[in-house]
Amino acid sequence: MIPKGSSEISRQAIGRFPYYLKFLNELNLSRQEYVSAPMIASSLQLHEVQVRKDLAAVSRRAGKPGVGFPVTRLIDDIKRALHYDSRNRALLVGAGHLGKALLSYGGFDDYGLEIVAAFDADPSLHGSEIGGKTIFPLEKLDELSSRLNVRIGIITVPSNAAEEVCERLVASGILAVWNFAPTYLSVPEHVLVQNENMAASLALLSKHLAEKG
Amino acid sequence: MIPKGSSEISRQAIGRFPYYLKFLNELNLSRQEYVSAPMIASSLQLHEVQVRKDLAAVSRRAGKPGVGFPVTRLIDDIKRALHYDSRNRALLVGAGHLGKALLSYGGFDDYGLEIVAAFDADPSLHGSEIGGKTIFPLEKLDELSSRLNVRIGIITVPSNAAEEVCERLVASGILAVWNFAPTYLSVPEHVLVQNENMAASLALLSKHLAEKG
DNA sequence: TAGATTGTTAATCGATTAACAATC
DNA sequence: TAGATTGTTAATCGATTAACAATC
Numbered sequence: 001m002i003p004k005g006s007s008e009i010s011r012q013a014i015g016r017f018p019y020y021l022k023f024l025n026e027l028n029l030s031r032q033e034y035v036s037a038p039m040i041a042s043s044l045q046l047h048e049v050q051v052r053k054d055l056a057a058v059s060r061r062a063g064k065p066g067v068g069f070p071v072t073r074l075i076d077d078i079k080r081a082l083h084y085d086s087r088n089r090a091l092l093v094g095a096g097h098l099g100k101a102l103l104s105y106g107g108f109d110d111y112g113l114e115i116v117a118a119f120d121a122d123p124s125l126h127g128s129e130i131g132g133k134t135i136f137p138l139e140k141l142d143e144l145s146s147r148l149n150v151r152i153g154i155i156t157v158p159s160n161a162a163e164e165v166c167e168r169l170v171a172s173g174i175l176a177v178w179n180f181a182p183t184y185l186s187v188p189e190h191v192l193v194q195n196e197n198m199a200a201s202l203a204l205l206s207k208h209l210a211e212k213g
Numbered sequence: 214m215i216p217k218g219s220s221e222i223s224r225q226a227i228g229r230f231p232y233y234l235k236f237l238n239e240l241n242l243s244r245q246e247y248v249s250a251p252m253i254a255s256s257l258q259l260h261e262v263q264v265r266k267d268l269a270a271v272s273r274r275a276g277k278p279g280v281g282f283p284v285t286r287l288i289d290d291i292k293r294a295l296h297y298d299s300r301n302r303a304l305l306v307g308a309g310h311l312g313k314a315l316l317s318y319g320g321f322d323d324y325g326l327e328i329v330a331a332f333d334a335d336p337s338l339h340g341s342e343i344g345g346k347t348i349f350p351l352e353k354l355d356e357l358s359s360r361l362n363v364r365i366g367i368i369t370v371p372s373n374a375a376e377e378v379c380e381r382l383v384a385s386g387i388l389a390v391w392n393f394a395p396t397y398l399s400v401p402e403h404v405l406v407q408n409e410n411m412a413a414s415l416a417l418l419s420k421h422l423a424e425k426g
Numbered sequence: 427t428a429g430a431t432t433g434t435t436a437a438t439c440g441a442t443t444a445a446c447a448a449t450c
Numbered sequence: 451t452a453g454a455t456t457g458t459t460a461a462t463c464g465a466t467t468a469a470c471a472a473t474c
Binding site for chain 1: 224227228230231232234235236256257258295296297299301310311313314315317318321324325326364365372388389391395396397399403405407409410411412413414415416417418419420421422423425426
């Protein structure tokens with residue numbers, strides 16, 4: 001029988017893989033060679049079958065019944081499934097507190113993200129550098145985006161400016177937007193908006209406290 | 214018939230409400246009095262029935278058939294459902310780039326969150342202030358947590374320190390954790406961990422680019 | 427009244443969990 | 451071989467969407 005093409009990995013599963021990866025990297029550091037789905041499941045408090053399905057989706061027939069999966073093989077397979085081996089250039093718009101924090105963070109390399117430049121409306125910031133990236137006026141966005149072949153836009157402007165910034169990014173040819181503003185962004189079909197919904201997180205924390213506290 | 218107690222609001226729905234709120238606030242600013250579910254749905258690209266169910270869950274029989282919902286009433290109801298009217302004190306651990314950004318951000322007030330103090334392992338930071346909050350050594354955590362009756366812990370330390378910090382926070386009596394490290398945290402049943410899974414967001418962006426780009 | 431929209435019950439869809447044969 | 455675990459098919463569960471009567 002002909003095997004199906006790469007079985008689709010669900011959105012939810014993608015959310016779990018970073019935690020698998022962290023756990024597997026620790027096992028690898030302690031020189032553990034094999035790991036089983038039940039072992040991962042109990043450590044991460046997930047259902048054993050769910051883990052097995054997740055692993056099967058990225059690492060076909062790597063598991064040995066009665067033994068488990070080779071740790072390093074799993075690590076490689078998960079990294080590939082999460083596209084951590086790809087390189088994507090990004091522009092960041094909004095060099096406020098959060099924008100600066102993201103610019104300064106050195107760890108995005110591990111996830112395949114490279115922020116190449118930043119933009120802000122405040123003229124006093126123009127020309128200055130944060131985390132080695134220069135801050136430009138918004139007027140330069142279009143030029144830099146196409147010149148550097150950028151595909152990701154990161155929006156860290158205040159909520160009321162997000163929509164306009166998004167349109168500018170899309171017009172410049174960007175294909176994916178990482179949005180930190182709690183604003184719905186309308187984009188053409190070929191563009192993906194990934195929202196970082198901190199307001200929802202805070203609501204869930206608050207809800208828990210209201211119920212348990 | 215006796216009406217059921219407050220119908221449960223799903224996790225997913227809670228993620229949508231902040232976007233409703235933003236949209237409704239804009240309508241309110243432009244003095245619009247009524248809004249209908251189809252109107253919200255088309256603006257936010259959601260299914261009309263989903264919006265209606267969401268609104269019904271927080272704002273029982275506020276809607277008038279043929280007309281819609283009063284905007285201000287909806288705003289109030291959503292804020293209450295998201296517990297934005299409650300006040301919760303939080304401690305932040307890890308005054309690196311992201312920690313500093315969160316400490317400096319003034320908008321958490323709107324969500325009912327008040328960060329009262331920060332902690333870091335680096336002695337050179339001790340005693341300094343960021344966003345009006347003093348940074349203390351970790352040894353002070355337990356004392357300050359109970360003295361100020363803090364219920365939320367925010368973890369912005371590197372991944373390998375997250376687990377230990379979490380244990381310390383839980384031991385100090387905290388009831389909810391907002392975790393920015395890509396690490397699974399094991400906590401007692403009465404404690405909620407809310408993960409901000411940026412690694413998953415990046416994977417989804419990268420996946421989209423690999424498929425469309 | 428006619429038109430639009432609400433609110434609810436039923437159908438569908440996707441993801442999680444259960445059950446179990448295959449295999450190292 | 452016996453024990454543990456894999457990998458897959460079936461059952462369950464929760465959320466989304468469809469259908470439709472009620473009502474302003």
